[in-house]
Amino acid sequence: MPDFLLEIGCEEIPARMIDAGSQELEKRVNDLLSRERLAPAQTIIHLDTPRRLAILAPGIPAAQPDITEKVTGPSVSVSFKDGQPTPAAQAFAKKAGIDVSRLERITTPKGEYLAATVRKKGRAASEILAEFLPKEIASIYWPKNMYWRKPNERFVRPVRWLVAMLDDEVIQLEFDGILAGHQTRGHRILAKSEISIPRAGAAYIQALERTKVLGRDAREQQIRKGLDAATRAIAGARWREDKVLIDTVVNLTEFPSVILGNFDGEFLELPEEVLVTVMRDHQKYFAVEDANGKLAPHFLAVLNTDGDPEGIIRHGHERVLRARFNDARFFWQTDQKIPLRERVQLLKHVTFQKDLGSYYEKTLRVQRLCSWLSEIVRQSGIAVRPGVVHKAACLAKADLTTELVKEFTELQGIVGGLYARVQQLDPDMPESTRLAIADAIYDQYKPESVEDSVPRTIEGAVLSIGDKSDSISGMFSLGLQPTGSRDPFALRRQANGIVKIIAEHKLPLSLGQLCTDAREAYRGSEAEKKFSGKVDYDRSLREFFRERLEFFLRDVRGFAYDVVKAVLASDADDIVDAIARAEAVTKARPSQDFESISIAFKRIKNILRQASEAGKKIADGIDPSAFQEQAERDLASAIPETAQKVESLRRTRNYEQALIEISKLRPAVDRYFDKVMVMVEDERTRASRLALLQTLLNEFSTIADFSEIVTEGKESRGPKESNKQ
Template sequence: MSKNLLWEIGTEELPARFINPALESLKNLAEKRLKDIGLSFDEIKTAGTFRRLTLFVKNLAEKQKDKEEEILGPSIKVGLDKNGNFTKAVVGFAKKYGVKPEDLIIKKTPKGEYFCLKRILKGQRTVEILPNLLLDILKNIYFPKTMRWGNYKFRFARPIRWMLCLYGEEIIPLEVANIKSSNKFKGHRFLSEKSLFLSQASWTEYERLLEENYVIVDPQKRLLKTKEEILKAGKKVGIPEIESDLLEENANLVEYPFPIVGHFPEEFLSLPEPLIITALKEHQRYFCLRNSEGKLINYFIAVNNNLPKNPEIVKKGHEKVTKARLEDAKFYFEKDLQEPLENKVEKLKGIVYHIRCGTLWDKTQRLVELGKYLAQKLNYISSKIEEACFYAKADLASEVVKEFTSLQGIMGSIYAEYFGKKEIALAICEQYLPSPQYEKLPETKEGIVLSLADKIDHLCALFGAGEKPTGEADPYGLRRAAYGIIKILIGKEISLDLEDPLNYNLELLTKQNFLREKEILPEIINFIKKRLEGEFLSQGFNKNLVSVIIDLPLNPFDSYLRIKALKDFQERQDFIDLIIGFKRVAQILKNINLKELPEINPSLFEQKEEKELFNKINDLRPHLKELLGKKDYTNYLEKLLSLKETIDAFFDKVFVMVEEEKLRSNRLKLLAKTAELFNNFGDFTALI
């Protein structure tokens, strides 16, 4: 038999960003705890708003399954005396568990025969288990921050105000911070005055009752309803610009959406679009609208959590606040335009980048030098790369970016255009690509170099200052920087050995006296390689293929070409021949110190198969070297495959590990030279 479990935790208003992680945590905790104690169920789902978190378990078993338990006692040798009578050891063991020695069975184990008690453990009833289990879950729900209230020691994201907890028709007794569970709960704070009542744990009835009382408890349904209402409200004046993150935030700020359309003075449309949108989005969480031609219009949509008695008054309130926000934005923007970019760059001397890495001015100097270095490495001919690096961080000293930090780069691009530096404007914006929101890569040469330089310097400066990521914590976004470098190099098909620019950047930090950890380069390289490994795995390359190329010098695009060629080759029928050929060579060299082997002496060859293998690898070597230079890795693998017959013939006719040392060493060196051709591509031992 089974019954449904329905548990709603009613709270004071939770921050919107807390809700989704809390619901995910609640679901995972419930699933794990129930499985751990052996309570079966059909389905678990969670739902919630900023005033409630809800757990529903469908068809939760009424009791744990009975378990058969075996407890080993003394061995036969210890448990029986010479006459075959029970010893005190067996009698004591049986007495401990309330049985007679005669009730014990003999169990054979790898260590011998032992007395054993076999018994059935009756499962507990679910109603007896749930109070402690649910309280344990409640204490462990994840929130970014928790608080205490009153004189209670219990911590939660916000004070708990009610709890609905039903298992079937039975109320599960819970008490937290003087709040006791019941079969009652609440609807909308303003639109539902009465307490709601539920006679049994029915999700359908629970959801229906809430919706009748202006609460859409399912986050996905509430999000879709919010979107639907926004589109409906904006239809008369324009097309709402609905960003997914803003929509989700609004959906988690309401229990039932009531959008209102407002407008602002048309004069503000003279401001840059990103500034208008950000001012309304970040401060007010409003949606902007566009006309049919895609042009921003002077209207916005605010989503309310209440049905206003007088919509006009509410609308005017939103409009008043919007006008004030845009006036602030206009003031900051116009003030920024009153001084040239050079002045803003000068101000970077007073802005700390990191206490151990200097100011943004210091970083700018490094970007300029590293940008020139990278441009030379990549053969990029552009007189504007140095200029782009110099003005890259100028907008961080602007009034607008101080107020709206998410506009860094965007405002820099706008200011560069305004002050006649159009050729570097896009690059200043592109330095932050790819971003968490946009996978788009920089397109201009200046943007590519600036983005790489910015990320390389960020890694070197922070690692050099001892600010390395630990576990999940990465407050400076170093993983994101590493992934950004990898994605740019692979996505833009740029072959760049990263060790040189990393080392050059560390030298720049040393000259500025900001490098505290002198031998940090290998650690940075390994850090980026870990991200490269993750990138390849996410692209569908299996772990073994990644292992073949991951220990090569750090060149993400080159590694990508190799692993792609290897994956394509892996799908061919003769791929196994390539691996078998290498395997025979690798196995015999496994425990040999190759550095101690003398050079090959052809005069020591006794078999024609030795000469054939020697000639074959010598003939192949220049061709393979040329293919490596061209990065033609598919043909490189084809050439390696041609060694298979020669290697097989060698092992069929030649005994390598002969007693005569010179002959043995000569043959081992020949195999080592053969293996070298494989190793120039990657570590094929990962495939055997």
């Protein structure tokens, strides 16, 4: 069983695309091998660097196993004439490669047919791979691909060599004009250009190591070790862990090493946020902190070479960083010449979105919206300073006109917050107010991802919600809502942010009201004239937010899928309440009584659905005079009492207790289904019984729709509806 090796040699693949591309190639090769009955003896592995995607499949069959199959031929009626085989039968026998006498007969629903047992010889693995691999390679998904030879030959970057081998044999594989061979290329600088691979398997990995090319895990290990070692040169210092940055530098190198560089301590006067952004986002350097967690005047750079014995590379990196920091300092100082409050007017020249107008117009809308939101929050008894929100909303976007943000766009908001902290915003303003405004501005884009934290203060939370709702509302009104994987304005991320902020700050904001208010802030604006008449604003936003809330409860808060569905079926507007209900349902769920109730509600729902499909009438209310069984009288009398208890518990949001009360109905409900047949012939009885079920469902579905709860195959407990009486 030979080992199989495939290596696609490329010009540098973008770091962000390597992991996914490599995994997809592995999956495609794996699927191809299984499909073609060439599955490897051991697990297939992938190996990737910026310049290659490689696959090693240890021990695959040299050829497909032979197979025997039965082939159907012409019908017997046309195959023989006067007992002699017709040309049709002879042709079939010839095709099957056997004598006419050895043909079999099989009976099919269409009649009797000729058949032949054919032995199919398996094809050589090299032949199969040469035929199918090019298609698999070409089908790999890349976020952006290109052509370099012919327009129909596409890949992420130009392919420059191919290695395809079964043990020491080269497979005759061609992709985009490149013929596979056994020559690979080592590290660009550290190895001579081409080396020969003696055979597929471990020899390949050894060949790469000799030419200074390491696999992903080895690179990550070497980088982490290098970071640790370089940091040890400074007593008490630590490098700041940054998984995203690690992944990036791992995929920018074939043979990494790490150097420690220094910068002038004077630059530490600049805010840490600015320094770290320059280092991390622009230079891909790791920041170093001292024993107290404060930024230290050093950085760690990951090189794509084996070291820097003379300090030449370090000198170069330090030089670049110095220029970058000097720029940042210059921008910082220049920006102070025009304070934020004067910059608000300049926002008239900055476009937010072509149909939604400038950032100045957005500022006015968000201010208005935020004051409504502050009021709702204040009335609910939460301490909020509407003045702080108002001023923060006014200044929030002013930093978009600063040089620092133009240069480091990822610092928007943060820069505004930093400037507000050091500038006079209003002559009479107390410092504490100014700092509160600064914090709200600083946090306005938070959370930037599911993992990111929410704004620290209520004022920041309100501003962030107002800003995001304004964007979402405007885009939806223009008909620019996200579709499929396309979400160019990151509206989903913003909506996720709103949900998370409301949840974590426990704000009394209803999503429906929020959307209405955000839309209201556009009333009478120029933008409103551009709004699409075709959009069902309320419905599309309700669905959009419901999905976001579902995602949040499930993937962020970890509630079970069915609990989330059950809870949101009752209401998906009040996030804080939905969480409380989900918690209560999760807690109640394991109890026997609750499970029984869930099963019963499923049944009730089914009965009601079938009744409505069959056009059966449901009475307007429960009619005690129509009752015949004690079980239904008992249930009917239990309902109002329990409903009252549940409702008062629900109003004080004591959902756990409310669910316990509902669970107490179990004996009455179980007895009812044991004794009572709902779908009886008598119309009056039936209508009344249906009404009872409807009442039960209505009264007790306000916390969650229990019928959504998945119960483990116990639905069949108790006699079936149709088997009773």
